[in-house]
Amino acid sequence: MFIDETTIELKAGDGGNGCFAYERLKYKPKGRPDGGNGGRGGHIYFCGSPQVHTLQDVAYHHRYKAGRGAHGKGKNQTGRGGEDILVTVPLGTVIHDTETGEILVDCLTEGKKELIARGGRGGRGNAALVTPRNPNPDHCEPGKPGEEKTVRLVLKMLADVGLVGRPNAGKSTFLSCISHARPKIADYPFTTTKPHLGIVRPGKGYDSFVVADIPGIIEDCHTGKGLGIRFLRHIERTRTLAILIEATTADPETEAEVLLKELEHYSSTLLEKPRIYILTKKDILEAPDTCHVPPGWYLMSAVSGDGVATVINQLANLIKTAPSDDLP
Secondary structure, eight states, X not given: OOOOEEEEEEEOOOOOOOOOOBOXXXXXXXXXXXXXXXXXXXXXXXXXXXXXXXXXXXHHHOEEEOOOOOOOBTTTBOOOOOOOEEEEEETTEEEEETTTOOEEEEEOSBTOEEEEEOOOXXXXXXXXXXXXXXXXXXXXXXXXXXXXXXXXXXXXXXXXXXXXXXXXXXXXXXXXXHSSOOOOOOSSTTOOOSOEEEEEOOOTTOOOEEEEEOOOOOTTGGGTOXXXXXXXXXXXTOSEEEEEEETTOSOHHHHHHHHHHHHHHHOGGGGGSOEEEEEEOGGGOSOGGGOOOOTTOEEOOTTTOTTHHHHHHHHHHHHHHSOOSOOO
C-alpha cells in the first residue's frame, strides 16, 4: 500500500532521577554525599533513506516511545541513558508539528539524522549538588520529562522529471518503456492511482535520471473531481516537467493549457519549471505523417519505441540546464 501522508505520536524518554546517598566506609558511618546522576532519556531521530519509498511502516506503528533513563546510584554512579529511536522515512519527507504548524525538518539528505524529540535530562544526585556553601545537600533532583509531540509526515517524492497528463495519456506506458518500473497499464482511465518512480539510463554521455509518474489530471480536478490534485505534491520537487498529450487530440495546445491551469491552481511555482511537450500514441494514428505537431513538441510511441530515444535525449538535456537548488 502506498501511503504518502500520516500523523504519528512521539514520546521521548524521561530522564532518570538523581540518587540521594552517602559514602559508606568502615569507621565512617556517614561519609560525604555520593549519590549519582540519573541518565538522560532517549531521543527520537528521523533519517531519510532512498531504500524506503512509502510511509506505510511508520503509519502502522503510529506511536513511538523512547527509553527512560536509569536512576542514579550510590558511589556516584550515573544511570544509563535511555535507548534512542531512529525512524527511517523516504527521502523528501517533510515533518510538521501539528500543534504549531511549523516544519520541523525536511529529510533531503541520505543518512542524516534529525533530532525531533529530545529526551529529558537526568536529575542530579546529591554528590553533584555539593557547593562550598552547601557541602551536605539534603536532596537530589528528579529527572526531566522527555518531549511529547504529534507530528504530521508528508512525502514529496524527489525526481528529475514529473510526467503530467490526462488519465490514459500513456504516462505509465512511457515510464515502463524507458525504465524498469512496472506501473499498472490498462485501456481505461485512472489505472495509475499512486505515484511511481523509474530510473532512466540514456546511455553514453548522459547521467541517469529519475522520472515520477503521477495519477492523471482532469479539468477542475482542483475542485475534487477525479483523484483531485493531492498527488501534485510529488512533482513539486521535480526539476522539470513532461506534459503528455494524446496525438489523437484535436487541439493538443488547448489540452496542454488545461493541464497547466490545474497545476497553477495547486502551486504557481510549478509553472516556473522547465518543461517539454510530448504527443503520445503515434502508433494508433491512421496517418502519422500528416499529424499536426506544434512547434517545439515531440511525437512518439512508447509501444513501438518510435521517437522515444529523441524524447529521452531532450529530457536529459533539459535536466542539465534546469535549476536544482530551489526545492520547496
